[in-house]
Amino acid sequence: MLIRVKELSKSFRKLNVLKSVSVSFEANQCVAIIGPNGSGKTTFIKSVLGMVIPDGGEIIVNEKNIKNNFQYREGIGYMPQIGKYPENTTIGQLFGMIKDIRKQNEIALDEELIEAFHLPELYNKRMRTLSGGTRQKVSAALSFLFNPQIIILDEPTAGLDPLSAEILKDKIQQERKKNKLILITSHIMNDLDELSSHVMFMLDGNLKFFKTMEELKTETGEDRLGKAMAKLMKEQSN
């Protein structure tokens, strides 16, 4: 089991963002994390990354409790929803710096996305001059760079043009075949339909269900994720 989350809870002031969420992920899964805005998806992801400190519960990544630990992040690639980078550094400097700081000689770098997005041509551009889409490309390329076993993508295709989105989706599928775990949050059901093997549905900080795609589709009798989710949400509100 790659990630095991046990009774994770978190509140910001009085707002309960996560209410005792328990779930486990294994290798060779591609999990779509679905839920309305503010349902706790990003907080869940950030807790796994150690950016948000949970109030209760525990998170085990690769058999290690992540509390007071940072080494485990070697095995995680993260693509944030909004990639923020030092404004005055160039793309080239940013990649150079992160490679230099991590310096994992044994691990072969995965620069496929850097090439596929033609980023080397932009190496001299400063981060502040970049469009939202180009920033997304930089974030995506960074998250795959160190060949991590777990890849977490927060709204990966939101700002990308159709061509780049296809490139990224191909990459995700290709990586999953290498026995990796991929977590994706998105509101674009078509993308998730293509990519994911499992669906994790969150509502108001609760984990509503965690099922395989087939289970979900047979239960609802729909053959598309979008329709299936719509049907489920309707049932929830009734």
Place this chain on the structure above:
Amino acid sequence: MKLVKYILFDLVRSRFVLFYFLLLLLFTGTFVLLQDDVSKVQLSLLNIIILVIPLVSVIFATIHWYNSSEFIEVLLAQPISRKRIFISEFIALSLAVGGAFLLATGIPLLIFYPDTVSLLLMIGGFFLTIIFIALAFWSAVFTRDKAKGIGLSLVFWLYFSLIYDGLILMIMFNFSDYPIDKIVVALLSLNPVDVTRVMILMKMEMSAMLGYSGAVFTDFIGSNVGMIYSVVLLLIWSIIPFLWALRKFSKKDL
């Protein structure tokens, strides 16, 4: 220590550190060249050190922390501990701001007046720099709002540079009929700016400038023991706010 290198590189590239260096060089140069009395030069510099250095350090460090938030966010997704990020930021900033001070003030002063007081001015100035950088980091970690963070930093500066002395004076004035010497010494020890001031004035033998609290301090402790006591206090003062801010940063949700 690679992180320190990158942060330092970024800091040196920003024109602010250069500007600060030139400003201090201008002050020191003017004092050294225009006055021929050693103690007058050192006294003028002392005033700069206890007012300007805390102010610049605290404001610059606060702004720097907010401007680095993106950089810190990138680093946090990497296998790097928060502690390492925090310490690297602290070291880089201390080297840049403290280094600018030591170079701009230290070189002219030690060339023209190489004595104990000059050395103490350097030590005191450097300590004040790192103490106020640590306080600035605490403010910046405390609130996400840049304006509030800078405001909080300014409050620290105002409190230690101006308000605190007023409070001591008020206590001394109101309780002058009681034996309050020990209390005054204790109160003085709780303010790094006062400790620096008294430490240097003690060595300059400028008892007139010490003020009542300083005089009590010297009288009570004696100038040699007082020196060691002051340095120890400044050391403690540089460690506590630093640890305080580090603890806050380690528990923060980002």
